[in-house]
Amino acid sequence: MKKCILTMAPTLFFILLMQLIATTCNGVSPPKFSAVLIFGDSTVDTGNNNYIDTAFRANHTPYGQDFPDHIATGRFSNGKLVPDFLATKLGIKETAPPFLDPNLPDYELLTGVNFASAGSGYDELTTAATGAIPLSKQPQYLKSYIERLNIIVGEDKARSIINDSLVVISAGPNDFIFNFYDIPTRRLHFDTDAYQDFVQYRLQIFVQELYNLGCRTMIISGLPPIGCLPIQMSAKLKPPYLRTCLHHQNRDAQSYNQKLVNLLPQLQVSLPGTRLIYSDVYEPLNNLITNPQKYGFVETSIGCCGTGTVEAGGFCSPNTPVCANHSQYVFWDTIHPSETTYRYVAEYLENEILAQLSDIGSH
Template sequence: MRISLVFALAFAIFSTCVYSQGVTLVPAIITFGDSIVDVGNNDYIHTIFKANYPPYGRDFKNKEPTGRFCNGKLATDLTAENLGFTNYPPAYLSPQATGKNLLLGANFASAGAGYDEHTSLLSHVIPLSQQLQYYKEYQSKLAKVAGSKQAATIIKDALYLVSSGSSDFIQNYYVNPFLNKASTPDQYSSYLVGIFTNFIKSLYGSGARRIGVTSLPPLGCLPAARTIFGFHESGCVSRLNTDAQQFNKKINSAATQLQKQLPDLKLVIFDVFKPLYDIVASPSQNGFTEATKGCCGTGTIETTSLLCNPNSYGTCSNATQYVFWDSVHPSQAANQILADSLIIQGIALIS
């Protein structure tokens, strides 16, 4: 994988851009979505979906719990490093999102958010519609820092990342009887993909041209899903994985149509289903010893709430052996594998 990564980056090097933070393959990274990519926005809003306390961040720089739902770096952090960034684009609601830091891009993601507005409202987090409004606000701030000409270039050439959909199913559809009785998983997927399509059109209308969107992961392999929905089924919950795969087919089809409709749009759907499923199915081949539960606490239910905390009994000592950090989110070690996969899949976005 590392050899492939080197070749991929070498191939893309001709598109290198030089900005204030050094040599990078894109001038900035702008991120929208949920807890998989949230770097701390939820620290600044009233919600229980926070990760700004130990043991979150215990393997991050200075062992600091920044609001990332991980023991260390997210896949997007590692992707930024792969692209030449030495600092990460800041959480937009944080005090760091000011001045020259805005030249790096910005992160608008909010843990618990989904394509469905109701998913975000249920969790009291920042919906995609509000994230988009913050992005437009960011553009104005960027113009003041960089000047309108350079700001326009940054907006056009930046890499846009979107991660959403998992919360819609795990925290809304599967546990909301009003919703899952009114719609089949297939119908709900179509509804979400319609929102995705409109969101991409809005991003495009605001200047975005290089957009990478994550597919759904194997939802049925998440430790929390096994605990809540697995009953006595051994291994991953097959029906949840089937739903995720059906959604992924729809979003790929929608992306193909969008590229036909919108001139100069580069849109890649990152397949995170297969690489994560492969790790879970064959953990030892990827350097892991545990793929059925997370490192924090029992690893079966602790996730985006206060259940994963400094007093969580049973938290593992070495997260590098675990595919999952808590019952939903990958460990830094798993994120490294995912990031390597993303950079290769996304070569079209940086070439």
Template sequence: MAILFCIYALLYVCSSKGILIPPKDISVSAVFAFGDSYVDQGNNNYIVTLGKCNFPPYGKDFVGGKPTGRFSNGKTLADFLAEALGVKDYLPAYLDPLIQDQDLLTGVSFASGGSGYDPITPKIASAIPLSVQIEKFKQYTEKLKMNIGEEVAKDIIKNSVFLVVASTNDLLYSLPARSLEYDAISYDNMLVKLALNFVKEIHKLGAGRIAVFSAPPVGCLPALRTLAGSPLRKCVDRENKAAQLFNNMLKQKLQSLTSSFAPSRVAFVDFYNPLISIIENPYQYGLEVTDKGCCGTGEIEVVFLCNKLSPTCSNDSKFLFWDSIHLSEKGCSIFLDQILPNLIKSLF
């Protein structure tokens, strides 16, 4: 499958792991990630929250079988994107006290598991709000300027890719929490405005290439299937419709925003339809299970419920999800294969 996909991509070449890498004339200085647990590389290890995963079996397929705080059995979307862009194999967490100055030159993640666009989302989850992630990025740029000079620092930021992955937690628990204030349409309208404001803010701070993820099919996450998908554990239509509405609105608004940002680029990354395709056609992608995670029963275990006492599946490379919310390393790899060609075209 990976070979056929690489042939289909034409303009791209395939690495030994099947991940697409860009043509040699594309140069990316660094990758920066903002948002939630899909790109939290371990920042939650260093804050007071229940949303941690710095314990086994998380990280069982990472280097040395080490749990790093990534919400996965191995590499995340942020790691795979940094690798595919030729930047580095692993994107570190900004709050990691062991991070080296050299790591700062090629990018870090400011994301926090449980965060979202809605200000109440990180409060509910005790996560780092996006507004604070922005402040951390400002702190980062000052460190960079001190280390290598202002002009070189500006050039690195300008030639970097900024990854924004949020909205899942907003739709997962903040939308129900705000049901007395908002219906799905008005809530999605608010989320889109907050997302656009965030994009404008990082653009003001020098971001030249910004990739904004849509919402995934939240109703198809294993945990939602278990909690609200009937005894048959079907995808939950209500959450999926809310995600689709948000995505359509976000895509339209980002397209209009892009023209005013020229020559900077803003890419809408469809996190919904490629995942639906994988969920509905697992064998086409070399998978077998897409309605359960690998950890425990796969139906509800996530963060502290997925722990060293939880049995894991015999072959996690056959599972799209690692726990009941997050993609497995294999799932991340397959998804990035699907979206990378369009992402490259949109950003470069």
């Protein structure tokens, strides 16, 4: 095994350099991407909903308490999200800014932006209830982004940036929560199996649209253990001492994920030049929920904000008290994980996914 030994002052540059060398010494070179482009829902929205007419916003405290400078950016957590950690790990940028920010400078566009919208989903019916930007509309914003890139760097360079970007897609839970479980509108027309197929049909259309616009490497997230979200346990109106995960919803999520695992290789073959990578968010989150002490967590069934049973978005407000030990809670509000959880999920995904992409930019 190679040894990497350096001695010099521990500046920030040196620390980052050591991280890079350590990665290389382990035999895995980090993939090289020109930019990161994010699509999806509140799990990855870094603030786009601040600029649209929707009640689904997080641009107020106590959101952002542990973000740099304690800013409530619009992220539905107390700090950073998975795309932020991933962009940093890849050496692209520290955070992925929202594309709808009217003050977004040109230099930010060169390394990627975020198109996600909290409350979004693949099913058009999902955003009819939330007022969010549906997944189907997010490629239109990508078109606008490309037009701005064309002006800044020219069409050839813009095309290269898009082709060489890492695309992250995280959506799906809202479709099932809003349309199937809590408000069973779609259950009038679909059983579980058929609705899963419908959502993944919409997913295929979405990926095809991104492909047509030049995107080639895409990480596509499956579903988390939906039945373990505090809001889902609260929907069953059980007292605190009887709060347990809803196992049928978790089984549905696992079934959906297996279908997605089977679908992506077929979809990749139909889209020449693509790399479509499945992102397993179920397993890392389930690890924390079933073995919390192993990872330093104490509370898994309620959120840190307020009572932890119903508060999210506007109900997790500046007047809402929060738990004292943020890092010991798996969830920040009743739907969204805490920054500590997102950090763990990001590290899990880095280990699982980045090795599969290590050949990118290495030749």
